[in-house]
Amino acid sequence: MMAKQKTQSLKVIIAVILVCIFLITFSGIFLFMNFKEEQFVGAINEDIDMSQSVLIISIDAFRHDYFECAEAPNLKGMSDQIHIQKLIPPFPSKTFVSHYSQITGLYPAWSGIVANTMYDSEQNLTFSIGSSSSQESFWWWGEPFWISNQREGHLSGTVFWVASEVGIYGRNESPTYPTYYLSYDRDVTYKARIDQFFDWLDLPEAIRPNFYTLYFESVDDMGHMYGPCSKEVTEAIEDVDNWIGYLIRGLEARGLWKAPNGLNVIVDSDHGMTKTSKDKVIIIDDYIQIETSLIHCAHMEHLHLYPSLKDDFRYNDLDCQKRNSQLFHDDSRQNKKRFQKNLNQNSPSQDYEAQVVNFSPVTQIIPAEGKEEQVYQKLVNASQNWTVYKKEDVPSKYHYSWEGNSRIKPIIIVLDLGWSISDRAYYEKYPDNFNGGNHGYANDHDDMAGFFVASGPAFVQENNSIEKLENLEIYQILQKIVGLKNPAPNNGTMKNVESLFQ
Incomplete structure (x- = not known):
């Protein structure tokens, strides 16, 4: 009997302790909430001058x-x-x-x-x-x-x-x-x-x-x-x-x-x-032979818009960072294996004419060494829906021909409003990506x-x-x-x- 009474007393004590803990915790939360509310109200009512912000x-x-x-x-x-x-x-x-x-x-x-x-x-x-x-x-x-x-x-x-x-x-x-x-x-x-x-x-x-x-x-x-x-x-x-x-x-x-x-x-x-349309796309490799081993680098803006493309491209940012002639023309088994993962499965060729930096309404082109005039002449009158400039000839109104900026490439293609540009392999696989809308055209x-x-x-x-x-x-x-x-x-x-x- 004494043991039973002690057990009941212990249960009561435990219950009282739990209630006290709850009340203390609730009081703390309540005080904290009030503190936060007071701080918030103080911030709202503070007489501050933001007229120079x-x-x-x-x-x-x-x-x-x-x-x-x-x-x-x-x-x-x-x-x-x-x-x-x-x-x-x-x-x-x-x-x-x-x-x-x-x-x-x-x-x-x-x-x-x-x-x-x-x-x-x-x-x-x-x-x-x-x-x-x-x-x-x-x-x-x-x-x-x-x-x-x-x-x-x-x-x-x-x-x-x-x-x-x-x-x-x-x-x-x-x-x-x-x-x-x-x-x-x-x-x-x-x-x-x-x-x-x-x-x-x-x-x-x-x-x-x-x-x-x-x-x-x-x-x-x-x-x-x-x-x-x-x-x-x-x-x-x-x-x-x-x-x-x-x-x-x-x-x-x-x-x-x-x-x-x-x-x-x-x-x-x-x-x-x-507005853009898949019916208004110019295929650049219809006119010049482009370097294709890292073509996904030039499509990175589409990769940003359509993340699912990364699976097809096997996109690797490091590949684009190592863009150079040694990588392009390396015939090692490792590089050949990597090239096969790209959308365009052509190995790079010694006789390519140009490298496309971006497929954008203002497209940057790097001609192969010694081929700038050849590439320019092939492109300048190739389409009625673009205008092709040598870097030094970009109109002054665009403020884009400063010779001190090597990121502006030797040949610039400016598309007419609503037109898009692509290589053929990408366009044939993803034509609907050119529907919808775009920007990046002349300002x-x-x-x-x-x-x-x-x-x-x-x-x-x-x-x-x-x-x-x-x-x-x-x-x-x-x-x-x-x-x-x-x-x-x-x-x-x-x-x-x-x-x-x-």
């Missing part, structure tokens, strides 16, 4: 006329204050090229990023979206705005922007990153991206950035797959606009939207989009123009609409807002943007 948001491939395709009330509301009707991308109108020109104020010949896929003969390296080589500092010339900003004692926070996860020298003695940044991951939701921006915005003043970036890619994805103003593009625009609304509500809750001390917000795009086509809207206390408050502006002038706009005293050398001109400001 700026958030720039890029909506990839939002064409200048997409307001006619979709309802976008939040973006249209911003256009009531500042609207640049056509934001002109650099030549060529590609994502990496354009974003880096925006953030450095440089034409591609001087920014170093002359295409989404490049070959640097001096370093014997190939650059492409997502390649390990693209993280190397030497590709990135000029000085991104976040470095200019940080040189003057400010802080920067980037939720995805081209080159923001790369250590870049600029005018510094060592590679420099944004103060806070996220490495690009397309699986991060738009809500999580915006919430990360809010987390930085809510930091105490001493560690709070004055320059922020956000990036949204879905409009570009749908544009490539289905073409401009398709149902899918319209839905992507409306989805992004809803997230812009979420952002605006968060700024309103902090008293930072359309207020004298509010945050300046810019939303723009890197380029536009045009004087209206379809390549992006858009720009802005709101904030730094800008003129009445409706101010400008017909067009080159997107490298974005650097000047950012410089003006934050009051940058010592900007990096750039190709922009402040007088072109003065009308936007108070």
